[in-house]
Amino acid sequence: MEAENSPFYILGIEGSANKIGISVITSSGKILSNPRFTYITPPGTGFLPNETAAHHRSKLLPLLAQSLKEAGVTMSQINLIAYTKGPGMAPPLSVGAICARTLSLLYGVPIIGVNHCVAHIEMGRHATGLQNPVVLYVSGGNTQVIAFADGKYRIFGETIDIAVGNCLDRFARLANISNDPAPGYNIEQMAKLGKRYVKMPYIVKGMDMSFSGILSFCEDLILTHPVLKNESGFIQKEQRPLTSEEKDEKASDEESDSEDEEAELLRKRKTIKRKNIKNKNIKDFEYDKNDLCFSLQETIFCMLTEVTERAMAHVGADSVLIVGGVGCNERLQTIIKAMLEERGGALGAMDERYCIDNGAMIAYTGWLMHSSGLSDSIETALFTQNFRTDEVDVRWRTNVQ
Numbered sequence: 001m002e003a004e005n006s007p008f009y010i011l012g013i014e015g016s017a018n019k020i021g022i023s024v025i026t027s028s029g030k031i032l033s034n035p036r037f038t039y040i041t042p043p044g045t046g047f048l049p050n051e052t053a054a055h056h057r058s059k060l061l062p063l064l065a066q067s068l069k070e071a072g073v074t075m076s077q078i079n080l081i082a083y084t085k086g087p088g089m090a091p092p093l094s095v096g097a098i099c100a101r102t103l104s105l106l107y108g109v110p111i112i113g114v115n116h117c118v119a120h121i122e123m124g125r126h127a128t129g130l131q132n133p134v135v136l137y138v139s140g141g142n143t144q145v146i147a148f149a150d151g152k153y154r155i156f157g158e159t160i161d162i163a164v165g166n167c168l169d170r171f172a173r174l175a176n177i178s179n180d181p182a183p184g185y186n187i188e189q190m191a192k193l194g195k196r197y198v199k200m201p202y203i204v205k206g207m208d209m210s211f212s213g214i215l216s217f218c219e220d221l222i223l224t225h226p227v228l229k230n231e232s233g234f235i236q237k238e239q240r241p242l243t244s245e246e247k248d249e250k251a252s253d254e255e256s257d258s259e260d261e262e263a264e265l266l267r268k269r270k271t272i273k274r275k276n277i278k279n280k281n282i283k284d285f286e287y288d289k290n291d292l293c294f295s296l297q298e299t300i301f302c303m304l305t306e307v308t309e310r311a312m313a314h315v316g317a318d319s320v321l322i323v324g325g326v327g328c329n330e331r332l333q334t335i336i337k338a339m340l341e342e343r344g345g346a347l348g349a350m351d352e353r354y355c356i357d358n359g360a361m362i363a364y365t366g367w368l369m370h371s372s373g374l375s376d377s378i379e380t381a382l383f384t385q386n387f388r389t390d391e392v393d394v395r396w397r398t399n400v401q
């Protein structure tokens with residue numbers, strides 16, 4: 001297809017959550033550029049789909065120009081356009097998909113839609129060199145323990161409610177911890193200062209995990225604590241009398257805003273007589289925010305490690321690859337490493353350049369798909385919020401263990 005010495009360039013576009021990233025790589029897997037922008041919201045708030053999409057639209061063209069410039073190529077040199085097909089939030093996904101289709105039509109370049117989760121796995125294998133690891137995929141939207149079997153990435157264990165990163169993000173909102181640069185990063189730093197372990201619910205059911213009960217438990221710990229409750233973003237807003245302007249504003253947008261719905265839920269819960277927290281050690285409220293960060297991390301990371309170890313035993317794997325935004329957490333890496341040392345296994349972990357959502361992982365996986373004969377057309381290059389890891393036909397990997 002191409003002349004022997006002319007490089008094959010792939011453009012990768014990622015925008016499934018609060019990051020928009022565009023990368024240029026070559027078919028040998030060399031990353032020529034990989035810039036991204038993150039939509040950061042104020043403490044006590046999360047990113048809403050339409051606002052996130054508006055952020056991505058505003059960054060898209062400067063980011064494309066920056067990515068091409070850093071790579072030293074022009075759009076007319078691009079041979080393949082890969083973009084995130086799903087899973088993710090629909091409005092931000094649509095930004096990437098529309099951009100990819102527009103560029104594909106304008107420049108007459110083949111287009112291919114990529115599964116975001118599979119892209120994390122392939123980027124991880126490429127960056128660490130691990131051939132057949134058990135994959136622990138932990139991010140704001142996903143919590144899965146995955147291994148390759150019979151031509152697909154099979155999910156051995158997963159969350160039965162919210163994702164682990166979502167649990168951390170929402171804990172940060174409750175505790176009024178900053179979202180800059182990321183709530184999980186700030187929790188990790190505060191956890192280092194924690195001195196006391198507060199016992200929390202540890203919920204592993206078979207190979208699956210639950211995080212929503214832990215979050216409710218933390219909510220109780222914060223909202224019944226004489227000091228911490230005053231630091232909670234929600235309660236602060238409630239305790240201060242509203243100005244007349246705020247009252248008008250509140251009446252007009254209360255129904256439509258999901259952040260307000262969440263505050264309303266908290267208000268209702270406050271009026272319900274709180275259960276006595278059974279753990280005697282914490283009755284005296286001798287814990288602070290750092291202790292809660294520490295205890296939350298230890299509990300959820302040990303749950304993840306337990307399920308990962310069981311999956312390794314099941315498939316006979318001797319290595320673990322951690323991918324997704326939460327995978328950057330050094331404490332999680334340390335706990336997994338301790339488990340692996342006992343089993344004589346290896347850990348593949350990446351730094352934030354490749355662990356966190358980025359365009360290069362989409363470009364690289366798009367290339368693997370394209371070179372194994374998979375393709376999309378303008379008609380099929382759509383996006384979908386629900387796109388499971390095990391739906392993808394992983395043709396580029398032989399089924400040899």
Ligand code: MG
Pocket residue numbers: 116120139324325356357
């Ligand atoms: Mg991700």
